[in-house]
Amino acid sequence: MKFNISHLTKYKYASEIADSVNEIRLTPRTNTHQTCLQSRITTSPQAPIYTYEDYFKNLVYSFSVADPHTLLTIHSESIVVTSNEEPVIKSVLTGAQELEELASERFLDDYAEYLHPSEYTPITPDISQMASQFEASHTFASLADKLTALTAQIKNDFTYDPSATQVQTKIDEMIQLRRGVCQDFAHLMIALCRTMGIPARYVSGYQYITDINGGNADFEQASHAWVEAYIPGVGWTGFDPTNNVPINWRYIILAYGRDYKDIVPVKGIYHGTPQQKLDVIVDVRQIN
Amino acid sequence: MFDARGTIRTHYQKLYDQLQQLGTSELISRSEKIKQQMILQGITFQIASATQGAERTIPFDVLPRIIPANDWSMIERGLNQRVRALNHFLGDMYHEQRFIKDGLISRRMIVNNPYFLPEMMHLDVPENIYTAISGIDLIRDEQGNYFVLEDNLRTPSGLSYIFKNRILMMHYFPDLYFSYHVRGLEKGTQELLTTLQDLAPNNKKDPVVVLLTPGRYNSAYFEHAFLAQQMGIDLVEGSDLRVINQKVYLQTISGRMKPVDVIYRRLDDSFLDPLAFNPNSLVGVPGLMNAYRAGNVAIANAPGTGIADDKLIYTRVPDMIRYYLSEEPVLKNVPTYSLRNPEERSFVLDNLEKMVVKQTSLSGGYGMLMGPQADKETIKAFRAQILGHPESYIAQRAIRLSQSPTLSGSMIESRTIDLRPFIFKGKQQVVLPGGLTRVAMEKGSLVVNSSQGGGSKDTWIV
Numbered sequence: 001m002k003f004n005i006s007h008l009t010k011y012k013y014a015s016e017i018a019d020s021v022n023e024i025r026l027t028p029r030t031n032t033h034q035t036c037l038q039s040r041i042t043t044s045p046q047a048p049i050y051t052y053e054d055y056f057k058n059l060v061y062s063f064s065v066a067d068p069h070t071l072l073t074i075h076s077e078s079i080v081v082t083s084n085e086e087p088v089i090k091s092v093l094t095g096a097q098e099l100e101e102l103a104s105e106r107f108l109d110d111y112a113e114y115l116h117p118s119e120y121t122p123i124t125p126d127i128s129q130m131a132s133q134f135e136a137s138h139t140f141a142s143l144a145d146k147l148t149a150l151t152a153q154i155k156n157d158f159t160y161d162p163s164a165t166q167v168q169t170k171i172d173e174m175i176q177l178r179r180g181v182c183q184d185f186a187h188l189m190i191a192l193c194r195t196m197g198i199p200a201r202y203v204s205g206y207q208y209i210t211d212i213n214g215g216n217a218d219f220e221q222a223s224h225a226w227v228e229a230y231i232p233g234v235g236w237t238g239f240d241p242t243n244n245v246p247i248n249w250r251y252i253i254l255a256y257g258r259d260y261k262d263i264v265p266v267k268g269i270y271h272g273t274p275q276q277k278l279d280v281i282v283d284v285r286q287i288n
Numbered sequence: 289m290f291d292a293r294g295t296i297r298t299h300y301q302k303l304y305d306q307l308q309q310l311g312t313s314e315l316i317s318r319s320e321k322i323k324q325q326m327i328l329q330g331i332t333f334q335i336a337s338a339t340q341g342a343e344r345t346i347p348f349d350v351l352p353r354i355i356p357a358n359d360w361s362m363i364e365r366g367l368n369q370r371v372r373a374l375n376h377f378l379g380d381m382y383h384e385q386r387f388i389k390d391g392l393i394s395r396r397m398i399v400n401n402p403y404f405l406p407e408m409m410h411l412d413v414p415e416n417i418y419t420a421i422s423g424i425d426l427i428r429d430e431q432g433n434y435f436v437l438e439d440n441l442r443t444p445s446g447l448s449y450i451f452k453n454r455i456l457m458m459h460y461f462p463d464l465y466f467s468y469h470v471r472g473l474e475k476g477t478q479e480l481l482t483t484l485q486d487l488a489p490n491n492k493k494d495p496v497v498v499l500l501t502p503g504r505y506n507s508a509y510f511e512h513a514f515l516a517q518q519m520g521i522d523l524v525e526g527s528d529l530r531v532i533n534q535k536v537y538l539q540t541i542s543g544r545m546k547p548v549d550v551i552y553r554r555l556d557d558s559f560l561d562p563l564a565f566n567p568n569s570l571v572g573v574p575g576l577m578n579a580y581r582a583g584n585v586a587i588a589n590a591p592g593t594g595i596a597d598d599k600l601i602y603t604r605v606p607d608m609i610r611y612y613l614s615e616e617p618v619l620k621n622v623p624t625y626s627l628r629n630p631e632e633r634s635f636v637l638d639n640l641e642k643m644v645v646k647q648t649s650l651s652g653g654y655g656m657l658m659g660p661q662a663d664k665e666t667i668k669a670f671r672a673q674i675l676g677h678p679e680s681y682i683a684q685r686a687i688r689l690s691q692s693p694t695l696s697g698s699m700i701e702s703r704t705i706d707l708r709p710f711i712f713k714g715k716q717q718v719v720l721p722g723g724l725t726r727v728a729m730e731k732g733s734l735v736v737n738s739s740q741g742g743g744s745k746d747t748w749i750v
Binding site for chain 2: 019021022047048052054055062064105108109110112113116268270
């Protein structure tokens with residue numbers, strides 16, 4: 001499916017600010033799931049853009065605005081084609097072979113950064129307890145089964161609630177509240193996977209949502225986050241613990257990382273008043 | 289000063305004779321004058337664990353430590369070799385990772401090391417120099433063998449004390465100093481500046497070098513100010529620098545913007561750039577990492593060097609020397625045991641009273657067990673900690689460290705010493721003659737760290 005994506009970020013400051021430096025991770029990836037045909041970023045005030053590929057092969061745009069200003073807009077536009085093939089969550093090795101692979105020295109080295117706790121995905125006593133309860137509650141024929149069941153359980157046990165948490169929320173707090181947003185759901189699943197010895201990474205992107213009349217939805221919720229877990233013999237496989245639906249043509253991938261900290265879509269530092277108003281308008285449209 | 293039979297080692301003979309002539313009361317009086325001078329000049333140090341603002345002078349012992357030129361030439365070769373290997377290792381870890389691929393270290397140990405910076409991966413640093421300034425801690429056992437205790441490759445401190453100690457000794461003990469042909473330090477600060485200038489991107493002539501300090505509340509602020517002044521470079525804080533279009537500028541008092549080529553930073557990695565690392569850092573320079581990535585500025589030492597001076601990585605340095613240089617290490621490591629390994633662990637646990645146990649993530653003498661001096665309770669507590677997190681500890685056989693005569697009150701007594709020489713790596717690599725001799729001021733203590741009350745001595749290569 002072909003999409004035209006417009007992602008507009010507007011900062012309005014209460015008084016003039018200066019020396020603003022920024023990093024943007026909003027360029028769709030190209031891989032087996034999708035192809036990014038076009039992508040560009042424009043800013044106002046206008047600024048020369050410096051690009052590089054980060055450790056996770058995300059394309060990063062960086063720019064600075066030194067002169068005083070009260071308004072900063074960052075407009076990212078791209079055209080992406082996603083694969084129409086319905087994803088199949090599968091294992092190719094036997095359950096025993098998968099476990100043997102996960103425990104092998106070579107595997108522990110190759111996926112080290114995705115097995116290690118991170119700032120947003122610490123392995124706390126709560127997480128360890130949840131993981132062992134989950135593992136004791138079922139028997140799983142394969143990792144594909146296990147990860148599918150885990151996704152369903154998180155979706156079932158937690159409530160999606162945009163008012164419950166903030167961008168800095170860590171999973172311990174989310175577990176207490178039993179609610180959160182996609183970022184929290186993703187971090188929770190990542191931490192649980194890592195506790196069980198399964199490599200997991202954070203995916204930021206968009207989920208295309210149509211309204212009842214089949215038209216294009218136009219709201220911020222299009223920005224989304226989910227998880228990829230590594231199934232030996234198969235590879236990185238996507239899961240959405242917020243919605244428990246397959247990662248199909250509706251999902252557009254922007255960036256990968258160990259957790260949110262690696263993929264912050266828009267971040268900046270400036271000199272001046274902390275009083276600012278942020279508006280984000282994301283528009284994902286299907287095109288022919 | 290004395291050998292095992294109690295006779296004076298030949299290179300200390302003149303010092304001994306001079307001390308006899310001088311007499312104790314004169315020695316004490318000069319020592320007091322030096323102490324006054326240090327307070328006047330603000331040569332102070334803050335202790336992290338003490339209540340805020342607790343500043344004091346680092347105890348200075350007036351009796352110099354003397355190292356004969358023969359020993360020194362071996363040490364110098366060993367240090368040069370070690371720094372070359374460590375620098376190769378860093379370049380390799382942040383590029384091809386051959387040392388991992390060839391099975392000499394596990395990938396986990398690097399990518400999950402808290403000092404590993406993904407931001408440094410595939411970033412080409414100026415002149416391929418990561419460790420422009422290294423401080424390598426050496427100890428000497430009773431037989432006179434030198435061992436490397438620890439590598440310091442991030443922001444090693446102590447340089448200013450070396451220069452300052454020398455100035456004080458030359459001023460207050462000219463008779464003693466000039467009775468030897470001591471290798472001079474006059475060129476030291478110039479060599480440091482040349483090393484930093486060598487890193488300037490695009491071989492720029494007369495590059496602008498600045499020293500970036502976290503500010504006057506930092507424990508080593510005196511050192512930052514002293515070194516900047518000696519080199520004739522600007523001492524700046526993060527707020528004095530701005531990054532515009534991946535170029536770093538210094539805002540001068542006249543309002544002019546001066547482009548900066550080389551930053552000798554005395555901030556930890558995580559505070560260096562709030563855009564790339566800790567967003568709450570108020571002492572860093574936002575956007576610095578992208579200026580660095582774009583090749584417009586050099587940072588000394590490079591961010592991410594902590595993966596090479598970790599206490600676990602330390603055990604692999606002899607392998608690095610063999611691997612990257614095809615040479616045998618000139619300086620040996622202290623025999624070290626990994627507590628991850630069950631066999632080594634049980635050996636260590638059975639011999640805790642003969643071991644020095646260190647927590648791998650802590651430095652400055654914190655989180656340490658000194659087996660030979662610890663009471664049963666402490667040993668018991670450490671045993672439990674080790675069993676809880678064996679991977680967080682290493683153990684080293686406690687070495688009977690060499691002692692040096694030290695003025696304590698009105699007596700001259702033996703105290704434990706170590707040595708931190710500094711190595712500058714620019715287009716040339718040089719070792720500053722001598723280094724900082726640290727001395728445990730408490731009788732019988734083995735801990736020489738200044739954060740734990742240790743003092744220092746001037747170090748003479750003769």
